[in-house]
Amino acid sequence: MPAVSMTVNGKAVTGDVEARTLLVQFLRENLRLTGTHVGCDTSQCGACVVHIDGIAAKSCTTLALQCEGAKITTIEGLAEPNGPLHPMQEAFREHHGLQCGFCTPGMIMAALDIVRRRGNDLDEHTIREQLDGNICRCTGYHNIVKAIAAGAKAMAKGGARQAAE
Amino acid sequence: MSATGIGAAVRRKEDLRFITGKGQYTDDVVRPGETRAAFVRSPHAHAKIKRIDVDAAKSMPGVIAVLTGTELANDKIGNLICGWMIHSKDGTPMKMAPHPALASGKVNHEGDAVAVVIAETLAQASDAAEKVKVDYEPLPAITDPAKAKSGPQIHDVAPKNTIYEWSLGDAKAVDAAFAAAKHVTKLDIVNNRLVPNAIEPRAALAEYDAGTEHLTLWNTTQNPHVSRLVIAAFVGMAPEHKLRVIAPDVGGGFGSKIFIYPEEVVCLWAARKVGRPVKWTADRSESFVTDAHGRDHVTHAELALDASGKILAMWVKTIANLGAYMSTFSSSVPTYPYATLLSGQYDIPQIYCEVDAVYTNTVPVDAYRGAGRPEATFVVERLVEVAARQMDIDPADLRKRNFIKSFPHQTPVIMAYDAGDYGASLKKALDLADVKGFSKRRREAARHGKLRGIGFSTYIEACGLAPSQAVGSLGCGVGLWESAEVRVNPTGSVEVLTGSHAHGQGHETTFAQLVSERLGIPFDNISIVHGDTDKVQFGMGTYGSRSGAVGMTAVVKALDKIEVKAKKVAAHMLEAAEGDIEFKDGKFTVAGTDKSAAWGDVTLNAYVAHKFAGQELEPGLKETSFYDPTNFTFPAGCHICEVEVDSDTGKTEIVNWTAVDDFGTVVNPMIVEGQVHGGIAQGIGQALLEGAIYDKDGQLLTGSLMDYCMPHAHDLPSFKVGLTETKSPSNPLGIKGCGEAGAIAAPAAVINAITDAIGTEEIGMPATAQAVWSALKRAQPRQAA
Numbered sequence: 001m002p003a004v005s006m007t008v009n010g011k012a013v014t015g016d017v018e019a020r021t022l023l024v025q026f027l028r029e030n031l032r033l034t035g036t037h038v039g040c041d042t043s044q045c046g047a048c049v050v051h052i053d054g055i056a057a058k059s060c061t062t063l064a065l066q067c068e069g070a071k072i073t074t075i076e077g078l079a080e081p082n083g084p085l086h087p088m089q090e091a092f093r094e095h096h097g098l099q100c101g102f103c104t105p106g107m108i109m110a111a112l113d114i115v116r117r118r119g120n121d122l123d124e125h126t127i128r129e130q131l132d133g134n135i136c137r138c139t140g141y142h143n144i145v146k147a148i149a150a151g152a153k154a155m156a157k158g159g160a161r162q163a164a165e
Numbered sequence: 166m167s168a169t170g171i172g173a174a175v176r177r178k179e180d181l182r183f184i185t186g187k188g189q190y191t192d193d194v195v196r197p198g199e200t201r202a203a204f205v206r207s208p209h210a211h212a213k214i215k216r217i218d219v220d221a222a223k224s225m226p227g228v229i230a231v232l233t234g235t236e237l238a239n240d241k242i243g244n245l246i247c248g249w250m251i252h253s254k255d256g257t258p259m260k261m262a263p264h265p266a267l268a269s270g271k272v273n274h275e276g277d278a279v280a281v282v283i284a285e286t287l288a289q290a291s292d293a294a295e296k297v298k299v300d301y302e303p304l305p306a307i308t309d310p311a312k313a314k315s316g317p318q319i320h321d322v323a324p325k326n327t328i329y330e331w332s333l334g335d336a337k338a339v340d341a342a343f344a345a346a347k348h349v350t351k352l353d354i355v356n357n358r359l360v361p362n363a364i365e366p367r368a369a370l371a372e373y374d375a376g377t378e379h380l381t382l383w384n385t386t387q388n389p390h391v392s393r394l395v396i397a398a399f400v401g402m403a404p405e406h407k408l409r410v411i412a413p414d415v416g417g418g419f420g421s422k423i424f425i426y427p428e429e430v431v432c433l434w435a436a437r438k439v440g441r442p443v444k445w446t447a448d449r450s451e452s453f454v455t456d457a458h459g460r461d462h463v464t465h466a467e468l469a470l471d472a473s474g475k476i477l478a479m480w481v482k483t484i485a486n487l488g489a490y491m492s493t494f495s496s497s498v499p500t501y502p503y504a505t506l507l508s509g510q511y512d513i514p515q516i517y518c519e520v521d522a523v524y525t526n527t528v529p530v531d532a533y534r535g536a537g538r539p540e541a542t543f544v545v546e547r548l549v550e551v552a553a554r555q556m557d558i559d560p561a562d563l564r565k566r567n568f569i570k571s572f573p574h575q576t577p578v579i580m581a582y583d584a585g586d587y588g589a590s591l592k593k594a595l596d597l598a599d600v601k602g603f604s605k606r607r608r609e610a611a612r613h614g615k616l617r618g619i620g621f622s623t624y625i626e627a628c629g630l631a632p633s634q635a636v637g638s639l640g641c642g643v644g645l646w647e648s649a650e651v652r653v654n655p656t657g658s659v660e661v662l663t664g665s666h667a668h669g670q671g672h673e674t675t676f677a678q679l680v681s682e683r684l685g686i687p688f689d690n691i692s693i694v695h696g697d698t699d700k701v702q703f704g705m706g707t708y709g710s711r712s713g714a715v716g717m718t719a720v721v722k723a724l725d726k727i728e729v730k731a732k733k734v735a736a737h738m739l740e741a742a743e744g745d746i747e748f749k750d751g752k753f754t755v756a757g758t759d760k761s762a763a764w765g766d767v768t769l770n771a772y773v774a775h776k777f778a779g780q781e782l783e784p785g786l787k788e789t790s791f792y793d794p795t796n797f798t799f800p801a802g803c804h805i806c807e808v809e810v811d812s813d814t815g816k817t818e819i820v821n822w823t824a825v826d827d828f829g830t831v832v833n834p835m836i837v838e839g840q841v842h843g844g845i846a847q848g849i850g851q852a853l854l855e856g857a858i859y860d861k862d863g864q865l866l867t868g869s870l871m872d873y874c875m876p877h878a879h880d881l882p883s884f885k886v887g888l889t890e891t892k893s894p895s896n897p898l899g900i901k902g903c904g905e906a907g908a909i910a911a912p913a914a915v916i917n918a919i920t921d922a923i924g925t926e927e928i929g930m931p932a933t934a935q936a937v938w939s940a941l942k943r944a945q946p947r948q949a950a
Contacts, residue, residue: 099671143842
């Protein structure tokens with residue numbers, strides 16, 4: 001099996017994978033980073049969204065071998081261990097932007113990418129359109145939209161580090 | 166109200182783990198030596214299995230075992246069951262066909278499990294599953310419930326594919342009322358088949374300990390104890406005391422994770438056979454063809470009114486598609502939670518309903534958010550709306566004229582409504598939605614070439630499932646009480662073990678709010694434990710908006726006992742009579758004195774037991790309650806939907822949504838609003854976007870998220886949500902439940918709005934752009950764009 005090396009949440013990792021191993025499988029099974037979820041098999045639901053070199057990607061549709069040398073950030077890498085939460089994480093809690101929590105890591109990672117592309121002042125229409133790649137069955141999106149708008153603003157205010165560094 | 170007590174919008178305890186990726190869902194659990202399962206599934210909707218050749222699969226790398234229905238039968242693993250007995254009009258019991266966990270001789274729907282491969286890795290299991298050769302003899306299939314009785318017979322036990330022909334109400338009285346009616350409204354309604362699509366796919370991980378002969382199952386279930394009971398007592402997998410079911414974090418359920426499915430049975434069986442843990446996680450394509458679907462009714466309904474718009478009677482005939490097998494509670498869904506709610510919020514003297522349940526070559530159908538009540542509400546609220554239009558009466562006025570205004574109110578269809586104020590929720594909704602300004606908005610929309618419409622849904626539901634005697638008399642195989650155990654630790658912190666199960670509802674927060682308020686102790690000193698049959702002694706799980714009304718009441722009853730016991734301890738500490746001890750805000754005082762003891766001192770004394778003799782008082786502070794409710798609860802409200810339809814494309818945009826609900830006492834308004842939002846989204850999904858479509862051969866055409874249209878953020882508006890409150894008299898907290906209201910109310914509101922906009926009632930669900938455009942073309946629009 002070929003070996004692959006990448007940086008995940010700031011840590012250098014290597015592993016032997018089959019050529020067909022998906023990034024999400026490498027993260028979940030090899031690295032035991034189970035915060036990244038799989039909710040579908042057609043790249044619709046977005047529960048698997050991570051950042052590859054700072055850009056949101058669906059890890060269920062990315063081969064692990066494609067990420068050779070890449071910098072990956074997952075939900076586990078947003079806040080330092082025992083450090084404060086990332087403002088976007090905090091906003092999801094504050095605005096009840098989650099219920100069962102399964103889509104949440106992907107939502108938060110996608111939200112950060114919306115901020116990267118569209119800035120910190122996001123209107124409802126923009127957020128709703130930009131969330132096309134993420135499905136939530138619990139919340140009806142109402143509070144997710146509020147959380148992303150608030151999280152984006154908080155990131156500007158706090159000078160928070162962008163998640164996708 | 167304290168900052169963390171009942172009524173406070175406390176932020177959720179459970180969120181920290183979910184927003185940091187530390188949730189533990191079934192697929193996240195890994196056991197040493199774990200193997201993976203891949204199922205071989207039927208590509209045919211209906212076929213005989215002539216031969217299964219597993220040799221090639223067995224020789225594939227990493228394969229540990231390949232098992233089929235033959236081995237399952239040899240090992241005497243029992244069938245899955247449906248736990249609610251319905252009798253037909255003629256008194257005969259429902260026709261429950263055998264449902265083995267792996268098909269035996271015949272497959273009855275696309276996705277029916279035929280064999281399972283157990284291998285070292287998922288990739289190896291999946292590769293080998295493709296090498297299992299199954300020789301099928303395809304048979305003609307039937308998928309349309311309306312034609313099921315004349316279709317090819319699926320099960321020997323069920324001639325004409327008929328499971329039961331059931332009825333409720335007085336047919337003769339209804340006929341007489343119709344004969345005397347001034348106006349009759351008639352509707353043909355299809356309540357579209359839905360796929361629940363919880364975002365976490367179902368999963369099962371089974372482990373066998375050969376030393377203790379214990380089996381453990383981690384499972385995506387809403388009710389671990391019911392799952393254990395069925396798998397032990399009916400499937401016969403293991404004695405109940407040697408089977409542990411753990412429901413860890415569960416990623417949404419909406420009903421679909423109530424049921425006991427073939428896959429968990431097979432994983433348990435295989436784990437014992439191969440002597441290693443076995444894990445299966447559905448991929449989404451598997452979810453589509455194995456998770457129980459929802460709804461799928463074909464209905465003809467009629468409403469009789471007098472000249473003033475007073476409803477005299479209702480007549481309903483429904484054919485309910487239950488799919489290829491009877492799922493765990495499928496028989497009940499189109500009967501008791503359906504026909505008993507046909508009175509809606511209205512004083513209707515006579516109602517008669519007939520329901521024929523049929524088998525088809527489709528995925529089994531069972532409870533999905535609302536379960537029977539959305540179907541009933543759609544019938545009632547469409548009939549009332551259309552009657553108002555036909556009689557040229559304002560739809561809100563027609564509703565008001567017929568509202569039940571005094572309580573208790575006995576409907577002609579079993580239910581005794583105990584409290585409500587339907588006029589209040591309608592009035593508040595009319596104000597919030599600015600219905601007065603609607604005509605102006607309609608004219609403005611017309612100027613932009615848009616057809617604007619408004620639709621109401623004044624719904625009712627029966628929740629707080631349920632008084633055990635009552636449901637037992639209706640055929641339910643279990644009791645629907647709930648349990649709670651309150652464990653007070655020596656340091657005064659509290660663990661509450663509940664038989665309810667949360668999979669998004671936030672019980673770890675709301676149950677702790679109740680305890681914090683009642684005991685006057687900090688919210689952070691309370692933990693809620695659920696979802697493990699080794700921890701919680703027994704419980705009925707979460708569905709039917711029951712956890713607040715029933716589950717929290719069980720906690721109240723246990724807390725009552727805790728207070729009694731703690732007062733005894735305090736009496737000994739304070740050297741006072743037990744009757745003189747008062748408890749308030751976490752402090753015990755002796756009435757009329759300044760003597761007091763803090764909560765933590767009393768709890769410590771309960772355990773060190775230095776102040777009382779064991780003969781007088783047992784040490785410790787732990788109490789249990791099994792609470793059986795006295796009635797259902799009856800949440801109700803009014804949802805108003807305003808749409809704009811583009812007459813060129815048929816695309817509907819929801820421009821305003823107003824929901825005013827009466828849920829009785831609200832424990833956490835933030836969480837309740839979230840439940841309302843989610844329910845509305847699923848209801849809008851049903852009305853506008855979602856529909857499971859089978860072709861005539863029984864192939865599911867909408868078998869992935871690319872084909873089945875789930876609501877996305879840009880499909881939905883933000884929601885205006887308001888509350889009215891009448892307390893439920895059937896539980897001490899006054900809670901009615903909020904989990905299903907949105908899904909129950911929404912579809913009728915959407916379709917009433919669209920039909921108002923386009924001027925024709927001839928539109929089904931989902932009202933896609935194509936469907937609306939076609940309806941517009943067929944009809945002469947009431948209003949020109």
